[in-house]
Each structure stands twice: as C-alpha cells, then as structure tokens.
Amino acid sequence: MLDRKQITLARMQGGQSGTVIQIRGGHGMVNRLNALGIMPGKRITKISTMLMRGPVTIEVDRVQVAIGFGMANRIIVKLD
Amino acid sequence: MTKILLMGNPNVGKSVIFSRLTGVHVVVSNYPGTTVSYTRGFMKLGEETAEVIDVPGTYTLEPTSEAEKIALQMLNTGDIVVNVVNATNLERNLYLTLQLLERGIPVVVALNIWDDTKHLGINIDLDKLRELLGVPVIPTVAVTSEGIKELVENIPRATSPHTPARTRNERWAAVGSIIDQVQLITHRHHTWRERLADASVKPLSGGIIALAVLVSSFMVVRFIGESLIGYVLDPLFTNLWAPVVLKLSQLMGGGGFPHDIVVGKVIGGEVNFVESFGLLTSGLYVPFAMVLPYIISFYLVLGILEDTGYLPRLAVLMDTIMHRLGLHGYAIIPTLLGLGCNVPAILATRILESKRERFIAATLISIAVPCAALQAMIFGLVGEQGGQYVAIVYGTLFVVWIILGIILNRLVRGFSPELLIEIPPYRLPPWRTVLQKLWMRTYGFLVEAIPIILGAVVVINILYFFGVFDAIANFTAPVVTGLLGLPKEAVTALAIGFLRKDVALGMLAPLALSAEQLVVGSVVLAMFFPCIATFVVLLRELGVVNMLKAAGVMIATALITGGILNLIL
Numbered sequence: 001m002l003d004r005k006q007i008t009l010a011r012m013q014g015g016q017s018g019t020v021i022q023i024r025g026g027h028g029m030v031n032r033l034n035a036l037g038i039m040p041g042k043r044i045t046k047i048s049t050m051l052m053r054g055p056v057t058i059e060v061d062r063v064q065v066a067i068g069f070g071m072a073n074r075i076i077v078k079l080d
Numbered sequence: 081m082t083k084i085l086l087m088g089n090p091n092v093g094k095s096v097i098f099s100r101l102t103g104v105h106v107v108v109s110n111y112p113g114t115t116v117s118y119t120r121g122f123m124k125l126g127e128e129t130a131e132v133i134d135v136p137g138t139y140t141l142e143p144t145s146e147a148e149k150i151a152l153q154m155l156n157t158g159d160i161v162v163n164v165v166n167a168t169n170l171e172r173n174l175y176l177t178l179q180l181l182e183r184g185i186p187v188v189v190a191l192n193i194w195d196d197t198k199h200l201g202i203n204i205d206l207d208k209l210r211e212l213l214g215v216p217v218i219p220t221v222a223v224t225s226e227g228i229k230e231l232v233e234n235i236p237r238a239t240s241p242h243t244p245a246r247t248r249n250e251r252w253a254a255v256g257s258i259i260d261q262v263q264l265i266t267h268r269h270h271t272w273r274e275r276l277a278d279a280s281v282k283p284l285s286g287g288i289i290a291l292a293v294l295v296s297s298f299m300v301v302r303f304i305g306e307s308l309i310g311y312v313l314d315p316l317f318t319n320l321w322a323p324v325v326l327k328l329s330q331l332m333g334g335g336g337f338p339h340d341i342v343v344g345k346v347i348g349g350e351v352n353f354v355e356s357f358g359l360l361t362s363g364l365y366v367p368f369a370m371v372l373p374y375i376i377s378f379y380l381v382l383g384i385l386e387d388t389g390y391l392p393r394l395a396v397l398m399d400t401i402m403h404r405l406g407l408h409g410y411a412i413i414p415t416l417l418g419l420g421c422n423v424p425a426i427l428a429t430r431i432l433e434s435k436r437e438r439f440i441a442a443t444l445i446s447i448a449v450p451c452a453a454l455q456a457m458i459f460g461l462v463g464e465q466g467g468q469y470v471a472i473v474y475g476t477l478f479v480v481w482i483i484l485g486i487i488l489n490r491l492v493r494g495f496s497p498e499l500l501i502e503i504p505p506y507r508l509p510p511w512r513t514v515l516q517k518l519w520m521r522t523y524g525f526l527v528e529a530i531p532i533i534l535g536a537v538v539v540i541n542i543l544y545f546f547g548v549f550d551a552i553a554n555f556t557a558p559v560v561t562g563l564l565g566l567p568k569e570a571v572t573a574l575a576i577g578f579l580r581k582d583v584a585l586g587m588l589a590p591l592a593l594s595a596e597q598l599v600v601g602s603v604v605l606a607m608f609f610p611c612i613a614t615f616v617v618l619l620r621e622l623g624v625v626n627m628l629k630a631a632g633v634m635i636a637t638a639l640i641t642g643g644i645l646n647l648i649l
Contacts, residue, residue, distance in 0.1 A: 014282070028144075032500055035139035037172035039252065048282040054400040055409065055499050057281040062200065063169050064277065064505075066396045068408065068498025 005079045009046065009056055010072040017045040018077040025074050033075070036065050044077065082130040084123070084235065085154060087180065088164035089173055090137030091389070091504035093192045095119070096222035096513055097164055098134040101232065118154070125235060133158070139172070141179045142248075146430055160186050160238045162231070167191045167219065168200055170263055174255045177213065182245050186238035187215045190231050194219035201268035209262045214241030223510040273506045280393040281503065290397050293390060297381045304377035305456065313369040322351045325360055341541045354461075355590040362586060363537040366457075367530055371582050372522070374456035378420050379521045380514070387509035391416070392501050399499050405485025406440045406492065407432070408499040414441055418449035421525070422614040425449065426621055436494035442618060443488065443630045446610045447637055448481035453529065453582040458602050461585060465595035472649075473602050480607065480641055484633070528613065529580070536579040540572075540587070549575075563639060564600055565646040567591055577605050578612055596649040600642050608638040 006021065020042045023030050033039065037060050047057040047064065049072075056072040058065055067075070086101075088094045102121025119134040135154050136147040143149040155161070161180055165173040180187050197204060210217045216234040220227035246254060279285040329346050332339040343351075344358025353365035385391055391413055399409030411432060418425030422445055429441040450458065462469050489496075543549050549572040553560075557568040564570075569591055577584035588601050609631070610618060619627045 031140075031142065032144050034248070034252075035144060035172075035175075036500065036502055037169075047278050048286075050281075050286075050396060050400055051283045052400045054283075055396050057396060057503065061169050061171050062202075063172070064281070064503040066281065066392070066399075066409075066499055066501050066503055068399070068500060071498050071500060 006076055007079060008073050009044075009058065009067070009075040009077050010049070010069055012046040012077060012079070014046055014048050016079060017043065018079040019043050020075060021078050022076040023074065024076065025071070029071065029074075033067075033071075037061050037063065038065065038067075038075070082125060082128065082160065083158045084125075084130050084132045084160045084162060085135050085158035086132065086162050086164060087135045087151065087155070087176070088137065088192075089139050089166060089176060091502060092137070092164050092166040092173065093222045094137060094164045095134055096510055097162070097190060097192065097220065097228070097231075098132065099513055099516055100222055100225050100228045102132050118150075123232070125232075130235075138176065140176060141183075145433070155180075155183070155185070158185065160188070160235060162190055162235065162238075163187050164190045164192050167194045167197045167204060168202060170202075170204065171255055171259050174258060175251060178243070178246070178251050178254055181213065181215070181241065181243040182251075184240050184243075186240045188231070188234050188238040189213065189215055189217040190227070191217055191219045192222055194227065195221045195224075199268065199271070201266040203264040203266070205262045205264075209258070212258050212261065214243075215239050223507075277393075277503070277506055280390070281396050286393070286397050290394055293385070293394075297385065301374070301377045301381050302459075304380065305374040305459075308373035308376065309369060313373060317353055317365055317369050321364075322353075325351050325358075328360070337541075337545060340545075341538060344541075354586055357537060357540060357587075359534055359537050362583075363534050366582055366586050367526075367533050370460050370586075371453040371456045371529070372525070374452045374459075375420070375525045376518070376522055378452045379518050382416065382420060383514045383517045383521075384509050385416075386517075387507070387514055389504040389506050392503045395499065395501060396503070403496060404489065405444065405482070406489030406496050407437055407485070408496055410499060410501060411437065411441045415445060415449055418445040419452060419455070420521070421451045421453070422446055422449065422610060423617050426614065426617045429621065433497045434494060436492050437496055439622060439626055439630070440485065440488045440492060442621060443633055444481055444485055446614055446618060446630065447484065447607045447634050448477045450477065450606045451581065451611075453580070454585060454602075454606060457582045457585040461589055462595075462598050462602055465598060469595050469599050472599050473606075476599075476603050476641065476645065477606060480637060484637060488633075532612070533580050533583055536576060536583045539579070540576060540583075543572075559639070563646065564604060564642045566593070566597055566601055570597075570601055573601065574605060574608055578609055578615070581605055581611050596646075599649060600645045603645060604638050604642040607634060607641060609634055 020038060020040050022040060023033055042060055045059045047059060049056045053069040055066045055068055086094050086098050098119060101123045118136060121132050122129050123132050133154065135151045138148045138151040141152055143152055163177050163180055165177060177189060206217060216237050218227055218231045218234055220231055280289050325343055329343045332343065342359050344356030344361045346356065351361055353361050356362055395409035395412050398412045402409050402411050414425045414428035417428050425445050426442045429438045432438050432441055458470060458473055462473060552575060553568040553571050556571045560566050560571045561568050570588060573584045573587040576587055584605055585602060588598065593601060618630060622630060
C-alpha cells in the first residue's frame with residue numbers, strides 16, 4: 001500500500017518534513033494524538049529519534065512533541 | 081461569590097497568570113475524593129471579591145487522563161472561564177476554546193505568550209479573532225504582567241455567544257477556518273534557544289546536556305545547603321541557642337525525666353545537638369539546621385528545572401531506560417520529586433496512565449529514592465566518615481532501583497503504555513513563580529514535618545524510659561545483628577524510621593557505628609519502610625492489597641540488600 005514517498009514516522013530521518021496522511025491506531029490513540037495537534041493533513045518535521053527504539057521527537061505547529069517509538073510506527077507520513 | 085476558572089492547555093503560563101491575578105495569598109487544595117491538587121486564590125472584581133481557581137491543564141474536554149476528568153468536573157461548578165491560550169500555537173489551543181464556548185459558559189480569552197509571536201513571525205488579527213469567537217480576547221505576557229490589567233477589566237465582560245455543539249471533526253474544521261482568517265505566518269530564522277531545544281532531544285548532545293544539568297544541579301543543591309548550614313544555621317545554634325539550653329538544663333536540675341524530654345542528655349556541660357535527643361536540642365536542630373537548608377536548596381533547583389522546561393526533555397532521554405523498569409520516560413518526574421519528599425512524588429505518579437505503572441513507580445520511589453530530609457542526614461552523618469561512603473549509599477540505592485524495576489517489570493502483569501508528551505520551548509524561569517513555589521514547598525515542610533519530629537522525640541524518650549526499646553532490641557537481635565551486622569540498639573532507629581527517617585538516622589549517631597555499619601544502617605533505613613506520611617498516601621493511592629504487596633517488597637529488598645552490604649563491606 002505504501003508508495004515510495006509514504007513512510008512511517010519512526011523511519012523518517014531527522015530534519016525531514018512531510019504531511020501526516022494516516023494514523024493506524026485505536027480510538028484512544030487517535031484521540032490523544034489529535035489533542036496534541038497531530039492528525040491527517042498536518043505538516044510535521046522530524047527532529048530526532050532516541051537510541052534503541054526510543055521516542056521520536058517532531059515539530060508540529062511550532063510545538064515539539066515526543067512520541068513513543070511504537071506509536072510513531074503507526075503514523076504514516078507522506079514526505080515532501 | 082463569583083467563581084472564576086482559569087483553564088487552558090498545559091504549558092501556556094496559566095499558573096503565572098494565576099499568580100498575577102491573585103497575589104501571594106493562595107491555597108493548594110485536593111479535589112474531594114482524589115489526589116489531583118489545584119490552587120485557589122482570590123481577586124478583587126470591582127466591588128466584590130471573586131474566587132479564582134487554577135484548573136489542571138487540559139487539551140480537551142473529552143478527558144484522556146485523571147487530571148482532565150477533574151478539570152471537566154470543576155468546569156461545571158464555575159461562573160466565568162478565563163481561557164488561557166498560547167498565542168504561538170493558536171490552532172491546537174482553540175480546540176479547547178471552541179469546546180468551552182459550546183458549553184455556554186461565559187468566556188474571556190487571555191492570549192498569552194503574546195510577545196513571542198513577533199519574533200516567531202506569527203501575525204494574529206485580534207479584531208477578527210474577537211469577531212469570530214464572539215468573546216473578549218486580551219493579549220497578555222504573564223511573566224512581565226503586560227495585559228493583566230486589561231484582562232481583569234474584561235473579566236466582567238465575559239460572554240457566552242450562542243455556539244452550536246459540534247462533532248470532533250466539525251470542531252477541527254471550525255478551528256482551521258478561524259486560523260485561515262486570523263493568522264499569518266512569515267518565515268523566520270531559528271533562535272539559539274530552539275537550537276538548544278533540538279540538541280536536548282538528540283541522543284549524543286542530549287546525553288551530554290542531561291549529564292551537565294544533573295551534575296550541576298547536584299552541586300548547586302550541595303553548595304547552597306552546605307553554605308546555609310555552615311555559615312548561618314549551625315553558628316546560630318552553637319553560639320546563640322546552646323547557652324540558653326545549658327542555662328535551662330541547670331534550672332531543670334541537669335537530669336531526670338522531664339529534663340531529658342526537654343533538653344536531652346547533656347554530657348560534660350556541652351550540648352551535642354545531634355545526639356542529645358531533647359525537644360529543644362535535637363528536636364529543633366535536626367529539622368532547622370540539618371534538613372531545612374537542603375529542603376530550600378533542593379526545591380529551589382527543582383523549581384528552576386521545572387520552569388525552564390527541561391524536565392520533559394529528560395523524560396524523552398530516559399524513556400528507553402525507564403521502559404526496562406516497566407515505566408515510561410515521564411516517570412522520571414515523580415522520581416525526581418521523590419528526592420525532595422516521597423509524599424508529593426507518590427501523588428505525582430497520577431500522571432502515569434496505568435495502575436501497573438503507578439504501582440511500580442510508587443514502590444520504586446518509596447524504596448530507592450531517599451527524600452531530602454534523609455539525604456541531608458546521610459550527608460551530615462555518613463559524610464563525616466568520608467565521601468566514598470556517601471557514594472556507596474547512593475550507588476547501592478541506584479542499583480537497587482534498576483534491578484528491582486527490572487524484576488517488577490517481569491512480575492507485575494500488564495504492559496507499559498507509550499510516551500506521548502508535549503515538549504514546551506525553553507523559557508527563562510519567571511522568578512516570581514519560582515520563589516512562590518519554593519515558599520509554598522518550604523512552608524509545607526515546616527508545618528508538616530516539625531510537629532512529627534517533635535512528637536517523635538517525645539515518643540522516643542518515653543519508650544526509652546519504659547524500656548520498650550530494650551525489649552524490641554532483644555527480640556529482633558538475630559536479624560539486626562546477625563544479618564545486618566548492626567548493634568541491637570540500632571533496631572530502635574529502624575522502628576522510629578516509621579515516624580521520621582531524618583530523626584531515625586540521627587538516632588544512629590550516638591551508637592558509635594563504624595563507617596560500614598553507618599552505610600548499612602542508612603541503606604536499610606531508606607528502603608525498609610516508608611515514613612508514616614508516605615505510608616498514608618501509598619495506602620490511599622494503591623489500596624490495601626497492593627500496599628501490602630509493596631510493603632512485602634520493601635522489607636524483603638531492605639533485608640537482602642542490607643545483608644549483602646554487610647557481607648561485602
């Protein structure tokens with residue numbers, strides 16, 4: 001299903017930007033992410049991933065949010 | 081009385097606005113039936129006095145955590161909402177604003193952090209925003225109190241425009257449409273604060289920054305604590321208070337039961353403030369001259385760390401390690417609080433999502449995280465024998481924290497949820513809030529600890545007098561002497577540890593222990609059982625069954641660790 005420019009947030013490189021196209025998670029996870037401004041259509045920039053599958057930090061609307069690695073694996077982003 | 085609720089997302093400067101509106105006279109209360117605390121204060125609103133409540137930060141009125149549930153319940157009791165909005169992140173903040181408007185409660189919007197919009201290249205059309213929302217919108221800069229006067233003037237003008245209830249998607253669409261009409265963003269360059277912010281969450285640079293922050297925090301805490309003791313409090317007691325106590329001792333006949341309770345033991349016409357154990361000697365010296373200085377220095381540094389916005393970054397860095405202990409990175413915040421006092425630390429485990437995490441975090445804190453009072457005594461007494469022994473105490477507690485966490489992670493059923501947190505930008509801490517918080521925490525220590533310390537001193541003297549301790553000591557001698565290698569009298573200190581751990585460690589002082597025995601004593605005392613205040617919150621937070629489990633873990637861990645230390649030292 002994933003075309004070449006679509007990749008999970010977890011696999012993005014630091015410094016890359018893109019648009020969230022899908023959150024593959026249950027109602028609770030989607031709700032929590034939405035509350036922090038992360039939802040399909042949003043432009044995000046990845047800042048870093050901690051070592052050993054640690055949290056992923058992104059910037060969305062000029063705010064930084066840290067997301068656990070597993071959750072980041074279920075957020076699909078279309079790269080610019 | 082009119083009830084004004086301050087509501088908004090976390091990290092929008094709500095508390096600073098609160099302190100600007102209410103001044104210094106504030107009360108911290110617990111929400112009935114829960115341990116989510118909130119701050120209350122009062123302000124003049126025209127002729128009458130209005131109550132102001134600082135509601136816990138919330139992103140949405142569809143609650144995703146305990147604190148958000150409380151926020152929702154509090155909303156139902158208020159008359160006016162001052163919705164504090166982060167002007168640099170209007171889009172996400174407006175979601176809550178629209179939810180509030182849909183509820184039909186009068187709202188006034190404080191558009192805070194207004195000064196940052198300029199250098200961030202954000203242009204907000206205020207008139208258009210007022211028109212679209214239909215309520216007063218006041219730009220504010222809480223840290224410099226810009227706009228606060230206008231905000232106060234506009235609170236009575238809070239209105240509740242007719243706003244239809246929306247579904248979540250409709251609401252986000254409405255937010256998007258408002259943003260399109262009022263906000264214009266222009267390009268701008270990164271500031272050094274943002275570069276530092278990015279560096280703090282990258283593995284290598286972040287690790288170096290964390291190490292630097294933690295080491296310098298530790299050194300500042302020690303420096304301020306030691307200086308207060310060495311240059312202020314100890315001289316006060318030795319030069320001014322000691323002669324008064326000696327005079328009183330003579331008046332009371334230099335001995336006997338009442339004398340021992342009030343003055344304690346006076347040996348060779350000298351007062352030993354640590355060992356004498358009277359109300360006016362150890363009862364005052366331990367809390368004021370040994371513990372209080374470290375309480376002040378610790379909470380000052382912690383407050384600065386909290387208000388600069390560093391702690392969430394530490395949570396990101398620690399996340400991988402904390403997952404091994406069955407927790408996620410955010411648990412580092414209650415753990416750090418525990419280095420001040422275990423009671424607020426265990427209350428703060430509420431920020432963790434699952435019962436399992438709260439059990440593991442609370443158990444680990446009460447076993448392996450010594451409070452500032454106990455640490456002050458460890459520095460004072462064990463430190464006299466040499467810095468390496470203090471290092472052994474801390475090293476042991478750290479290793480136990482890790483190993484026990486790994487074990488609990490295996491044994492306790494369930495899984496640990498993932499980290500998801502906002503990382504606020506770095507800010508220079510507003511000194512007013514830092515000092516206000518320091519005062520509230522220090523005051524809390526004074527009113528809660530001093531009566532217990534004085535009570536403990538009286539109880540200890542009475543139990544000594546009736547020989548109760550001798551009976552306990554003989555009864556438990558095999559464990560204390562055989563397993564831990566401590567003299568049997570040390571058991572009295574362990575028993576008193578249930579009242580106050582600082583007093584208990586003070587009781588080891590007259591026993592003339594070797595450095596190794598002091599190390600074993602300090603570690604066992606730290607882990608063995610929580611003090612009574614911690615015990616009560618543990619019981620309330622975990623329930624009876626889990627509290628018993630936690631207590632079992634504590635006793636087992638303390639005896640095993642103490643026994644091992646006794647063997648290898």
